[in-house]
Amino acid sequence: xxxxxxxxxxxxxxxxxxxxxxxxxxxxxxxxxxxxxxxxxxxxxxxxxxxxxxxxxxxxxxxxxxxxxxxxxxxxxxxxxxxxxxxxxxxxxxxxxxxxxxxxxxxxxxxxxxxxxxxxxxxxxxxxxxxxxxxxxxxxxxxxxxxxxxxxxxxxxxxxxxxxxxxxxxxxxxxxxxxxxxxxxxxxxxxxxx
Numbered sequence: 001x002x003x004x005x006x007x008x009x010x011x012x013x014x015x016x017x018x019x020x021x022x023x024x025x026x027x028x029x030x031x032x033x034x035x036x037x038x039x040x041x042x043x044x045x046x047x048x049x050x051x052x053x054x055x056x057x058x059x060x061x062x063x064x065x066x067x068x069x070x071x072x073x074x075x076x077x078x079x080x081x082x083x084x085x086x087x088x089x090x091x092x093x094x095x096x097x098x099x100x101x102x103x104x105x106x107x108x109x110x111x112x113x114x115x116x117x118x119x120x121x122x123x124x125x126x127x128x129x130x131x132x133x134x135x136x137x138x139x140x141x142x143x144x145x146x147x148x149x150x151x152x153x154x155x156x157x158x159x160x161x162x163x164x165x166x167x168x169x170x171x172x173x174x175x176x177x178x179x180x181x182x183x184x185x186x187x188x189x190x191x192x193x194x
Contacts, residue, residue, distance in 0.1 A: 076130065080105040080175070084189035105190055113139055130167060137167040137177060 021028065082103050085092045092101055106114040107128070116123040126141040140162050165179020165186070173192040180186065 076107045077109070078107060078192045079194040080107070080190040081193050082188055083191050084187075086185075086187040088185050102188065105188075126163075135166045135168055137163075137165045137179070139163040139165075 082105065083093075085101060101117060102115055103118050104116040106112075106116070108114070111127050111129065112125065113128045114123050114125050124141055126139045128137060128139045130137050161182045163179055163181050163186075165177050168176040168178065170176060170189075175190050175192070177188040177190060178186070
């Protein structure tokens with residue numbers, strides 16, 4: 001996202017926490033390192049003790065390695081400008097600047113996608129799954145109420161169905177997204193701009 005001030009803010013917080021820890025250094029050292037009071041020892045074989053100690057590291061690493069990454073398609077991340085738009089095989093490119101048609105798409109961390117219309121307040125948000133093998137691109141919308149607000153001008157109050165499409169890579173930064181939302185065939189030519 002290129003947010004530069006977050007690093008500065010994190011550095012200031014780190015310096016502050018470090019200062020607070022060092023101001024209580026003697027008490028922390030006494031508690032963690034020099035304390036003579038100990039809990040009663042548990043009698044078990046050294047092999048079992050070592051296995052338990054190792055399991056504190058191995059088990060979390062195992063869970064981390066088994067977890068599926070949310071950002072499988074990191075090369076798709078970015079901001080895309082809609083250059084050409086067809087709905088039900090009718091070219092709507094000349095109307096892209098009107099408020100009710102898609103003008104910008106964002107593909108972000110966690111496979112989140114945002115379809116934004118001309119007005120930034122008119123957007124629908126979802127998560128996408130992309131299969132590189134067959135170029136399938138499926139969006140499941142997260143907040144249908146946004147789509148309802150977009151369509152209030154048309155008195156349409158319905159939930160947004162999933163968007164089943166095919167994402168066809170073109171030249172370097174060009175992509176064609178072709179699919180179906182409910183009964184409408186949608187084809188979008190988009191260009192990555194960030």
